[in-house]
Amino acid sequence: MNRTILVCCGTGCLANGSKGVADEFQRLIDQRGTDARVKCYVKRTGCNGFCENGPIVKVMPDDIIYYKVREKDVAEILDKTVEKGETVDRLLYRDDQGRPVKHQHENPFYAPQHKTALRNIGAIDPTRVEDYIAAGGYEALKKALAMTPAEIIEQVKRSGLRGRGGAGFPTWRKWQTAAEQEATPKYVACNGDEGDPGAFMDRSVLEGDPHTVLEGLAICALAIGAEEGFLYIRDEYGLAVRNVTTAIADAERHGILGDDVLGSGRRLKLSVVRGGGAFVCGEETALIASIEGSCGEPRPRPPFPAVKGLFGQPTVLNNVETLANIPVILKDGGDAFAAVGTEGSKGTKVFALVGKVKRTGLVEIPMGATLRHLIYDIGGGIQNDRPFKAVQTGGPSGGCIPAHMLDLPVDFDTLKSHGAMMGSGGMIVMDDRSCMVEVARYYINFLAEESCGKCTPCREGLRKMLEILTDICEGRGQEGDIQLLEQLGHTLQDSCLCALGKTAPNPVLTTIQYFRDEYEAHIREHRCPAGVCVKLTAFRIDADRCRGCTACARACPTGAITGAVKQPHVIDSSKCISCGSCREACRFDAVETEGRDAV
């Protein structure tokens, strides 16, 4: 029997050393050469979504999956698993009960997932178009070439697909509008800017399955009658840029793209534009300005890009994940796609589940699953079994959702009605050691820096909100500050030019709504209940609980902690910088925080 070894070479696993592992497999296989009983191939795949446990290695067709594989483990995997089909137990994942898990589909992180947009990732080599084709790739494009634009749009309409970039706009409607325009040329574009800090869904798709995005974009081009398209990708995503560039060149060489799309006589030229690292460039009109070669500043809509977009021509812009769903819809039909999900939100959604949760990574589940299912069943609950406090969804435009709302279904409409939004899919889980005021300050600081400055409410309003929040976090908060923040927030919602400013107050307004007591503790008692705000927090070691293990003293960056082994330790407050490293290091919960009168 022949075996294939899949080595995850996404950004996360590469950071953990997967290149060395893949090279070592290749080296040993070459060395064993024809003597080996089993023929064996190494394949470098995209991100499996469970990066924290990387490098990840899968052996097929046995479907055995190993985690945290090091170069020194390679020979053993070859001897046991490849040669004899046996497992190497110590490299298996352990589930919540400590049982070893042999197959991916038994792993509690993967078992509940339903992969559509991510269907090929981790199974194919993204740099080989042959792999994509063998997995059924470009079948949908073939099918679309035999259809009229109206028939293509009809399937997308039946699917109920809504844009995954955040706003959830029905995809077919954009396509329809652009298709109806008489002006030519028309353009298609893919939004791969992924600016939300804490989200990496689109990176994973671009890196791990670039052809699916190209195929989606090509089908869109057929539907609206475009012959040129762009993929705008963050420059920080080096591997994504490389893999997409390779994919375009390969597709052209195979006659899939270029002057004669699959022999149909149609033309489609795609190219990559690297983003300049500005969050606002993810907004569609700003992105268009950036592709045109000027500053990425938004402009008022209408006219919408579908009418007047790139170079003043009709343009459809879709998010990476939106496009990754298109080939599936065309291949299996819109109705099959619509069978998954909720009434108003069809299909699946990819989430980046990160923060203080046990299992972090990329998760694709049907729309309408609850937050509890995501965080507890898939994520395994909170790290160190601490209490859950909130989950931040939707990035800087989203909100913070408290514990009593964990049973809300996640889809486009439910979260919006609670002041948050599903957004592009970032899910940042916070425990009782996350300060909600500081989180709000963090987002406003981010947005104040990223505001392009074109409209006054956004530029000045955010600056003022940041000032107030910083004061609160540093102990200078005053009665009335909360009301002022609310007022400013509503003004921004009503008067900003683009969605960056209009949604910017969400993190502040939701934290005030659900965690008002934390704001009040900062303002009235000069105390940060979570023990995060440096100027309001002093650390202390509880002598009764301290076992003298010295972990805190070793973790302290300023040498403020002293004490003999097995004796209670003490913190010298004159040296302490309140960074909290000791609290993180302590395994006995002996480090406590108390308020510090700051002013």
Next chain:
Amino acid sequence: MQIDMDEVLEILHRYPREKRHSLAIMQDLQHHFNYIPREGMEALAEYLECPLSSLYSMATFYRALSLKPKGKHIIKLCDGTACHIRGSVNLAGGIGRLLGIGAGETSADGLFSLELVNCLGSCALAPVMVVDDTYYGKVTLEKLPEILNKYREEAAG
């Protein structure tokens, strides 16, 4: 630093003379020189036949572009949300104590520049730091000196 104009011109000529390639050209200049030298900006304005001021406004708008020389090694410390709540701010403080620089600054010996950046797309490994092209995941204050010393020793030969 003496700028080799041949290198600048080679980069410009990778692209057709159209304004829409200005960002890509500036990114290439940035990658090559670690910043965009004044000579590069002037040559680009001439090449694209556009006002220097419009290029200047772009160079100051986009975060990835810099008009000031950067250090030999660029430390990108992620302050995306996932990294933030896992303590990236403390790491910035730690780097400050070790190298005497804050975000956006370059160390006196010209060896390091520190940039606070948004999500590097490896949130599962938070907090994340990238030095040049090498990723470091789950960085702690304890691990910092070891990581940075490697580059110092390299420079010392």
